[in-house]
Amino acid sequence: MALRGLSAVAVTASIRPPGPRFRVDSGTSRIPSSGCRISVRCKAVGESRQGSLEETVVYEGIYGPWTIDDSDVREVILYRSGLVTAAASFVVAGSAAFFPDTLKQNVDLLYVLGSGGLGLSLLLIHIYVSEIKRALQALWGLGVVGSATTYFCLAQPANKNLIQYVVDNPSAVWLVGPLFAALTGLVFKEGLCYAKLEAGLLTFVIPILLLGHLTGLMDDGVKLTLLASWMTLFVIFAGRKFTQPIKDDIGDKSVFMFNSLPGDERKALLEKLEQQKIQN
Structure with a gap:
């Protein structure tokens, strides 16, 4: 799976309690806390999609939001x-x-x-x-x-x-x-x-x-x-x-993204998430 831009996304992603996924009807989604743009065309077999073919489904993971790519x-x-x-x-x-x-x-x-x-x-x-x-x-x-x-x-x-x-x-x-x-x-x-x-x-x-x-x-x-x-x-x-939906066999992609980060970036992400927990 593509991990391009992983560090930037993971370290600045805001954390929210796991909840239902939400849809973004445009071709891209912007994470408010990071300003990082994620653009993915979702072609998941078994995923119900309505509207534009460019819509992206964003899922909430333990370490931040993630999407399904090709x-x-x-x-x-x-x-x-x-x-x-x-x-x-x-x-x-x-x-x-x-x-x-x-x-x-x-x-x-x-x-x-x-x-x-x-x-x-x-x-x-x-x-x-x-x-x-x-x-x-x-x-x-x-x-x-x-x-x-x-x-x-x-x-x-x-x-x-x-x-x-x-x-x-x-x-x-x-x-x-x-x-x-x-x-x-x-x-x-x-x-x-x-x-x-x-x-x-x-x-x-x-x-x-x-x-x-x-x-x-x-x-x-x-x-x-x-x-x-x-x-x-x-x-x-x-x-x-x-x-089954494609997302089932992916699991929580944010966990795999987190595990692929270097040690110092993992530590920085955990500290960032902990600070956000305290603030919230």
Whole structure:
């Protein structure tokens, strides 16, 4: 997302209690306390807009007002597209469990596409605590390395595709599991932030299925039921992402703007906001 002019905006922005957003019908909005002009064309999918195409929606954040720009919209659309890619690839590949005579030659390619889609979403996901985001990305990386190792060193010599090898050798979950742990973390975040039922259920279905397969404590019928539930919930989850306003996946942009500031500018901003609190 574009951070041009961030320092000037952040350090002089006036703080107000979080409240409903307001619209500015002109192409630009002026923040009274700073005199800084912000001009953004809002093209957010799912945002209801009336009047001029140039109108800008201004949101009140913890560290000051913020708006949605074109780069924000692109990031959110790519984030959601990554989830759709991951869901579609997983569902088609997972269908091989119910129709074993189909897709035998293509499941590895689908696994790669799905992993790539998940990786794109983890790259673009907005999480306030950067350490959590990096942890999810690290899990994804471990899962990709483990999956590649399993495929080239174990599955190929046995003349099997990756998924079939993991099905026949439950211990391989240790190698591919981190990839799905990253997915579990993503859906947990979505369920926690937006109270999405399907995301909350996926948070439990994914690890239960993988652990049941790893430990051998789950029969095939239960595993197939959980797999079908996973496939259904994943499709619903990915599809419903496009029904949300763009701003939902951005979060409070002022927090990310604040975190990107150098240390001295953060301190100056906090002092400025504290003075304004006292004055008000």
